[in-house]
Amino acid sequence: MKLDNIDLQLLELLQQDSKMNVKEIATQLNLTKTPIYERIKRFEKEGIIEKYVAVLNRKIISQSMIVFCSVSLESQKIDEINAFSEAVRQIPEVMECYLMGGINDFLLKVTVKDLNAYHHFSSGKLAVLPNVGQIKSTFVLNEIKRSTVFPLSL
Amino acid sequence: MKLDNIDLQLLELLQQDSKMNVKEIATQLNLTKTPIYERIKRFEKEGIIEKYVAVLNRKIISQSMIVFCSVSLESQKIDEINAFSEAVRQIPEVMECYLMGGINDFLLKVTVKDLNAYHHFSSGKLAVLPNVGQIKSTFVLNEIKRSTVFPLSL
């Protein structure tokens, strides 16, 4: 799986705006629609492009609160980690979850409507999971940047 | 700006797969293409849908390292915060950046190819910004969940 320069430019464009039509992209990259079309199909087939999604404006839909929470487990056995991981995947408020190095904790990015909803999530959905130890919540005051574009280079 | 039940279902679908065609969505939601089409156009016009993007598979494109870094500024004056914010927005490796409550630090989610690239980012692009105090980096061992779907409800 190797990507040439055109591939990278194409992926960059699609990461910014997937609704651009093939002809338009072709013009920008100095090609015709067929090569662009084929490259995109290849990306989809090989899983380089996982999916296409609509990005919503968080403020308008009034899901305006983001909270990062650090969760430590009481046991770090692999089975326990897997069980917690699977449970967290089922919770829609958890938009991202990472197993962190160094401290062996999980970092969760949680989106909720307001503080009340966060309380409901934290005590009702998260703390009740088996094996959960300490939970530390830090609230986001301001979203400075949110990008979906991976920095690509050869 | 109010969203009815159909709107929420529609937004949920579009957040999961924006390439579904209008007819297909209409069938799922027991409507015809026109109302679906009009609602989508309304979302776009009013900014509820900000944009459409392609989501890439991070591992395949070998941008496989994620690092969270906490950055504290030496001065918390509003001008300094704004200057740092603006600088960070220009750095492609920084995919997300938040001003955090409690500690008045920034939390940055950084994506790089490898440890070497991270070193280059950290000391070459981040630490050199004016007013930057302490930088604490925590590396992600495993990505448990990454979702682009906001939990929506009435």
Place this chain on the structure above:
DNA sequence: TAGTACAAAAGGAAAATTTCCCAAAATGAA
């Protein structure tokens, strides 16, 4: 209860885009 006004939905037709096919050009290896 009927009538009116307004908003939402249905259906169809035109325009635009995607998809696919085949020929031509470019690239690479022998």
Place this chain on the structure above:
DNA sequence: TTCATTTTGGGAAATTTTCCTTTTGTACTA
């Protein structure tokens, strides 16, 4: 240089989007 392979170009068919008009539904008023 020649052959084989991959990539690109251009056009036609199929699908989808877009827009227009009619119909249905809903809520408010008399």
